[in-house]
Amino acid sequence: MSVPSSTSGARRPTQDRPPGQPHSAWQSGALQAIFALFLGVIVALVVGVGVNTFHPNPADETRAELEQLYQSQQLSMAEKADQAAPTTAEDKRLDARILQLEELARQQEQEWAAATSIVVVILATLLLAAAVALAQVAAAGVFSTGLLLGGIFTMLYGVILSMMSGQSVLRFVLLLVALAITSGLGYLRFVRGGRRGPGAVPAATSAGVPPDVEQRLTRVEKSLDSLRHALRDL
Numbered sequence: 166m167s168v169p170s171s172t173s174g175a176r177r178p179t180q181d182r183p184p185g186q187p188h189s190a191w192q193s194g195a196l197q198a199i200f201a202l203f204l205g206v207i208v209a210l211v212v213g214v215g216v217n218t219f220h221p222n223p224a225d226e227t228r229a230e231l232e233q234l235y236q237s238q239q240l241s242m243a244e245k246a247d248q249a250a251p252t253t254a255e256d257k258r259l260d261a262r263i264l265q266l267e268e269l270a271r272q273q274e275q276e277w278a279a280a281t282s283i284v285v286v287i288l289a290t291l292l293l294a295a296a297v298a299l300a301q302v303a304a305a306g307v308f309s310t311g312l313l314l315g316g317i318f319t320m321l322y323g324v325i326l327s328m329m330s331g332q333s334v335l336r337f338v339l340l341l342v343a344l345a346i347t348s349g350l351g352y353l354r355f356v357r358g359g360r361r362g363p364g365a366v367p368a369a370t371s372a373g374v375p376p377d378v379e380q381r382l383t384r385v386e387k388s389l390d391s392l393r394h395a396l397r398d399l
Contacts, residue, residue, distance in 0.1 A: 197307045204307075205314025212288050212319045216281055224273040231266050234259060279330035285323035286339055286346075292316030293350040300354055313354065320347060 238259055293316035299309040320343050327339040 197310075201307050201310040201314060204311030205318055208292065208312065208315025209318035209322060212285065212292075212315075213322055216285060216288075220277075220281060220284065222274065222277045224270040224277065227266055227270040227273060231263065231270065234263050234266065238263065274329070275331045278326045279332055279335055282323045282326035282330060282335070282339055285319060285326060286342060289316050289319035289323055289343075290346050292319055293346065297350050297353050316350075317347070 238256075241256060241259070292312055296309050296312035296316055299305050299312060302309075324339060324343055327336045330336065
């Protein structure tokens with residue numbers, strides 16, 4: 166009598182995760198990565214919005230006044246389009262005022278970007294330092310990664326602001342500072358923090374290895390010993 170194949174109606178498992186890694190561990194790692202990335206983005210947004218709230222750009226008020234002058238200029242040009250009226254002293258005064266405010270807004274933008282970039286780089290340094298300090302706590306690994314990403318995003322925002330300042334010396338100095346801080350804290354976080362002492366024992370739980378692997382190996386050894394004794398008695 167033929168035995169029906171047990172795999173005829175079985176559904177093949179889908180390869181939706183790395184081979185050899187438990188589904189729960191893979192899912193937990195993916196959720197932690199998503200949470201860390203989201204936390205980093207939120208931290209960078211909080212810094213950016215906070216800086217703009219408590220240290221607003223003065224060029225915004227100047228641009229608001231410019232918008233009103235632009236509207237007045239367009240109305241004046243529309244009224245004189247059909248009449249072919251010559252340019253009056255009021256029109257010249259309006260044009261001069263617009264040019265003055267445009268230059269003022271440009272200067273205010275550059276000065277604000279220069280000062281704000283320094284503040285943002287300092288805040289990014291504090292975030293990176295907090296991430297390195299928090300990495301010493303084993304249970305706070307995902308929060309440390311989130312703060313690390315937030316510090317990197319904030320540092321990038323500070324570098325972009327320095328480029329908007331129009332000051333090449335400040336831009337170069339902040340780039341050097343960002344490089345030094347990121348490299349130093351990255352060394353502390355990934356190189357020095359990942360070293361083990363000469364007597365340290367490697368962690369028993371690595372990626373894809375169950376935490377009770379030692380107990381399983383012990384049970385397998387006991388089973389093999391029992392089987393060996395049983396075969397010897399035969």
